[in-house]
Amino acid sequence: MATRPGATQKESVLRSISHRRTPHAFPGGGRRRATATGALVAVAAMLAVGAQAGAASADTHTPAAKKPITLAGKLDTGSLPAKLTPSARAELIRGANATKADTAKRLNLGAKEKLTVKDVVKDRDGTTHTRYERTYAGLPVLGGDLVVQTAKSGKTEKVTRATTAKLGNVSTTAAVKPAAAEKKALALAKDAGSAKTTADKAPRKVIWMADGKPTLAYETVVGGLQDDGTPNQLHVITDAATGKKIFQWQGIETSTGTGNTEYSGTVSLSTSTSGSSYTLNDTTRGGHKTYNLNHGTSGTGSLFTDPDDTWGDGTPNNAQTAAADAHYGAAETWDYYKDTFGRTGIRGDGAAAYSRVHYGNSYVNAFWDDSCFCMTYGDGQNNQDPLTALDVAGHEMSHGVTAATAGLNYSGESGGLNEATSDIMGTGVEWYANNASDKGDYLIGEKIDINGNGTPLRYMDQPSKDGGSADYWSSGVGNEDVHYSSGVANHFFYLLSEGSGAKTINGVNYNSPTSDGLPVTGIGRDKALQIWYKALTEQFTSTTNYASARTGTLAAASALYGASSPEYKGVENAWAGVNVGSRDGGGGNPPPSGNGTFENSNNINIPDGYGSASSSVSVTGISGAAPSNLQVSVDIKHSYRGDLVVDLVAPNGAYARLKNSSPYDSAANVSGTWTVDASSVAAAGTWKLRVQDVYTGDTGYIDDFKLTFP
Structure with missing residues (x-):
């Protein structure tokens, strides 16, 4: 791993747990910026408007079908992934391949553009999420991936794209x-x-x-x-x-039987017989095998064999000990994904990866390699601390899941999300295993002593405790090493699971702060994991950043628990706790000063052709006049933004024109923040975002409307 300028060797070791990507995966991603002009319109009173450009989010052409409102805390099981057999999944992929040409036409792709099916996820209610990659004139399009959500009826509900730009003629x-x-x-x-x-x-x-x-x-x-x-x-x-x-x-992002393991105690391993010997071949989990590289750096190595089916002695001096840890970690990770999410194998196709241990000499890292579809583990400093602990195994295999689904670019904010996904799922594996020798916690790599002083590699409750990771989002966080920028999502996951403040869990003391100083109430780790996995497999694309991750996790929470549920509000508040977006709106939690943010994130359809729609927020707890710098944030998903007239309507009926229609404005979506002088009207009351569609032929919906009182 190349060390950044000025980094010490210890710093590069701190960026240890990681993975390898296939050639078709790539970093970086542009986001089209929506623009608009502010106009003054007076009805009863005048509101002065100044427009500011805002970054557009992932392209979603039509609103997702609204799920029935569920009881607080009750899971909408119809939105959970169905447990598909490999043959059923293969049938879904065959069906998607058979209709991919028609799908390309519906998406208005060019004549030279073709789709390739990468994955299909099916919910229990029959909704499918088909992930496509794209080619142009036979050439791979890096950054052209997209996800199509289809209802059981066959209606396309939503399209999420890595980029909304058009290919045109290249x-x-x-x-x-x-x-x-x-x-x-x-x-x-x-x-x-x-x-x-x-x-x-x-x-x-x-x-x-x-x-x-x-x-x-x-x-x-x-x-x-x-x-x-x-x-x-x-x-x-x-x-x-x-x-x-x-x-x-x-492409290499470093990371750090019945067996007598070094980290997990004595465990049961699934092995196979070969003549009079046993091998580390787990036929119950797709045929996962564990190999000995014997300090080499290439090839598969030799399959571990043993005459009595007892592996290792619990110390690093026995070559089988690291193998037992790795084999056990792979089995637990397989079972975790299958039992928790209905996913059989890393790609969901029932096929196993394999593990290689004893890579190199004193190699202080581990990595996932898509090209060999395998996990590889070094033996640590002086070959005495193999990087084969349970959460490391879960971390590495989860990089494979990310590569098979969202394909998050390993650079910028998407790279931080990639790393955090592996930390989050590796943590899930550790809790799932319920191993008395390695109890569940919110520490990463705490068993492998990579720092030499008994401290973990990373902390989820307050990531900055490792000396480099980010606790909160900032505009420059994407410039950090991905193992440091991952701290934002790791911290979000901890807050969503456990909440803020001090507490002791499984004997470990945690104290998690928030960026705004306000408390966050956790919804529980199991629900947080379901939300993250659903967002990863159905919402995230290769270019997803932290703002888009918030949108994706809110969509997942809405589908699983309902848009009015405590779980949905918990996602909002946990992201706000790491400085991504605002807190639960619609009366929310205004700070003591009387300022606050009020938001309506319910999807509201806009009737096509001379129809109008409104999204409302009720402002309470603020007395007197509204400010002269009221912030109005708008996110509208629409296939032709030129059709739309957008107004902010005050409680007394006065309105400010945020955007006019224009036949020359052919881009999709309206996304931005406007500054409005609303000092002539009272702050308290019901404010509306009014959207009028003045032409026919294009459809969309209001995705989010937010008022911020500075």
């Missing part, structure tokens, strides 16, 4: 030769410590779309080893017209 003729792209990639790989003199594969043409601008490019992958002995898999994207580097990312 030239597929390169001005730059592949050799130039390879030369650029090799030079960059050399900086990471790789001594490779040729690329692993010839540069391939791709369409780079992750930043929103479709560009013909080359993707070159260079292998070898990094400075610390970690395998190298540097992906370099170069512009095929200019030869300039567009982006790069490291």
Whole structure:
């Protein structure tokens, strides 16, 4: 792993638990920005409006079907994933493949664009979530992935895209030769410590779309080893017209039977017989095998065998001990996903990955590798602390789940979400296993002593305790190493599960603060995990950032528990606790000063063609006139924003025009924040966002309406 400038070796070790990505995965992602002009309109009183551009969220063309309101705390089981057999899942994928051409037409993709089915998730109520990747003129489109949600009736309810930009016509003729792209990639790989003199594969043409601008490019992958002995898999994207580097990312993101394990005590392992011997081959879980690399760094290694089916002695001096830990961790992770989410295997297809232990010499890391579909573990400093603890195994295998579903880019905020997903699910595995020798906690890597002083690698209750991770979101958090930016989501998960403040859980003391100083009440770990998994597999895409993750988890909470449920409000408040979005609105929890945020996030359909819709919030607890800098945040999902006229309506009927219609404004969606001088009207009362559709042929809905009183 390349160490950032100024980082010490200890700092690079702190960024230990990680994974490897396939060549088609990529970092970065652009977001189209919505713009609007503010106009003054007087009815009874005048409100002065100033418009500010706001970032658009994932493209959702039509509103999700509203779930029945459920009793507080009661799970809407229809929204849980169905437990599919491998054959049933295969049938769903075959069906999606059979109709993918029709789907492309419905999505208005160009004639040269085709869809490839990556995954299908089916809820118990019959709703399916089909994940597609895209090609253009036969070339992979990096950043073109999308998820289509379809009701049992066959109606498309929602489309979530990695980018809402249109491909249009892109030239597929390169001005730059592949050799130039390879030369650029090799030079960059050399900086990471790789001594490779040729690329692993010839540069391939791709369409780079992750930043929103479709560009013909080359993707070159260079292998070898990094400075610390970690395998190298540097992906370099170069512009095929200019030869300039567009982006790069490291494909290896380092991480850190019945068996006598080092970390989990004596456990039962599922093994197989081979003649008169036993092997670490778990046929009950897709045929997962555990291999001994014997300090090598390539190949599969040799399958562990034993004459009496007793593995290891609980110490690192016995080669079988690390194997027992890894084999046990893989089994627990398999069972966790199957029993908790109905997912059989990392890809949901019943196929097992495999584990390799004793990688390298004194290698202080572990990683997931998509190319071999395997987990690999080093033995730690002086080969005395193998990185095979239970939460590490759950972390690494969960990188495989992320790669098979959302494919979160391993860069920027999406990279932090990728890492946090593995920490969150690894924590879930640890609690699921209920092992007396490794009790469930909200610490990451606490057993492997990677710091040499008995402290864990990461803390979820207050991530900054590790010396580098972020407790809260800030505009620059995406520039941090992904193992540090992951702290925002890790902290969100802890707050959502357990709430803020001080408490002791399983003998560990926690004290979780919030960015706004206000308390958060937890909804319980089990519910928090269901929400995160549903968002990961149905809402997140390769370019999801923290704002979009909030949107995705709220959608998941709404589907599972209802939009008026304590669970939904808990998601809002936990994100607000890490400085992502506002707290529970509609009367919410205004600070003592009398200021506050009031929000209506219910989906409200906009009738097509000369119809209007309103979203309302009730402002309470604020006396006197509204401020001269009232903040109005709007998120409208619509296939043609030029059709829409958008007004803010005050309690006394006065209104401010936020956006006019225009036949020349053909983009999708309206998303932004406007500053309104509302000092001529009273603050208290019912405020409305009024949206009028003045043309026919395009549809949409109000996704979110929020007022902030500074």
